Amino acid sequence: MRLTEHSTLQPGSRPIASAYGRAHPDRRGFALVTVIWGLGLLTLLGTAVIVGARYRAKTAMTDGIVASTAAAAESAVNLAIAIILDPTSGASFPLRCRMPQGELLDIAVEEEIGKVDLNAASSSTLERFFVGLTRDKALGSRIAQNVVGFRKPPQAANAKNPAKSSGFSTVMELDQIENVSPSIFRAAARYTTVLSGREQPAPEAATAALRSLMNFDSGRPERRRPTLPGSLTIRADVSAPDGSRYIREALVSLGAASGQLYVVREWRRGDIVGEPVKRSNGETLQACFKL
Numbered sequence: 001m002r003l004t005e006h007s008t009l010q011p012g013s014r015p016i017a018s019a020y021g022r023a024h025p026d027r028r029g030f031a032l033v034t035v036i037w038g039l040g041l042l043t044l045l046g047t048a049v050i051v052g053a054r055y056r057a058k059t060a061m062t063d064g065i066v067a068s069t070a071a072a073a074e075s076a077v078n079l080a081i082a083i084i085l086d087p088t089s090g091a092s093f094p095l096r097c098r099m100p101q102g103e104l105l106d107i108a109v110e111e112e113i114g115k116v117d118l119n120a121a122s123s124s125t126l127e128r129f130f131v132g133l134t135r136d137k138a139l140g141s142r143i144a145q146n147v148v149g150f151r152k153p154p155q156a157a158n159a160k161n162p163a164k165s166s167g168f169s170t171v172m173e174l175d176q177i178e179n180v181s182p183s184i185f186r187a188a189a190r191y192t193t194v195l196s197g198r199e200q201p202a203p204e205a206a207t208a209a210l211r212s213l214m215n216f217d218s219g220r221p222e223r224r225r226p227t228l229p230g231s232l233t234i235r236a237d238v239s240a241p242d243g244s245r246y247i248r249e250a251l252v253s254l255g256a257a258s259g260q261l262y263v264v265r266e267w268r269r270g271d272i273v274g275e276p277v278k279r280s281n282g283e284t285l286q287a288c289f290k291l
Helices: 025-085 123-134 137-150 171-176 182-189 208-213
Strands: 095-098 104-111 230-239 245-254 262-269
Touching: 025 104, 025 230, 025 245, 123 137, 123 182, 123 208, 137 171, 171 182
Parallel strands: none
Antiparallel strands: 095 104, 104 230, 230 245, 245 262
16 A cells, blocks of 8 residues: 655645745845945955055155255255355355255356346347347347336326336246246246346356357356355255256345345246256265265
8 A cells, every 4th residue: 555645735825945945036146246246345445445545655755755855955045055155165056966865956056147137128138138038039029128118117106096116026027028928938037137237137147048048159158156245046956866856946135235144035946947967877976065
């Protein structure tokens, strides 16, 4: 006799699946997708944190190098002032030396009497300068005329039309002159002044570039110490060991009428006008100063 298994299900009912068997497979798939997405999100967030930390560290290091190089440039300007004021110093300019942290330094000194005075230069001197600078006779002549017009004595002031100051108080005002583009301004600022009081630059104090520009002569000016008292621009060009470069300029009056040894009239961020001086691997520069 075969025994038969009797079902306990009531008529019309469905069989119960085994616990945690094949019931609700869509829920298990959703849970798996959720876990995978969560792991991916955590990985993405972790990567973002690591990259952000590296970027902040790199930025902080770069900012530190720039600040260090800028400080070295300002120290170089003060060093140049000390050398100029020391009558026993045998140093002359341009001066190349090495700073304590390894920065390579080039210091140039330009006397203001060797530049074109925007307030005192004659019309012919201004025209000669701007024509040579722009290589355009018509444009250079217009700029020279505009400079002369800018420095004319002010009109009588009234309540509605107050008079402007007469002339230039700084070469930075040259960018207010009509027809002076940003590129012309940057080029002209290196060769102009408001402090010499001369109708034309002193050839013996002018740079070789300005002498060539104005056709004074083709010779190269001799190395010389600045004439005191007087005003000059000190340019410090610093190259850091990592290759970064910072240029600082200072307009300084020495033996000023105020009785002080010197007065710094302006600090400027200098433009890069060429590649830094290349040095051979075997070249050894002397220290700028000893600690």
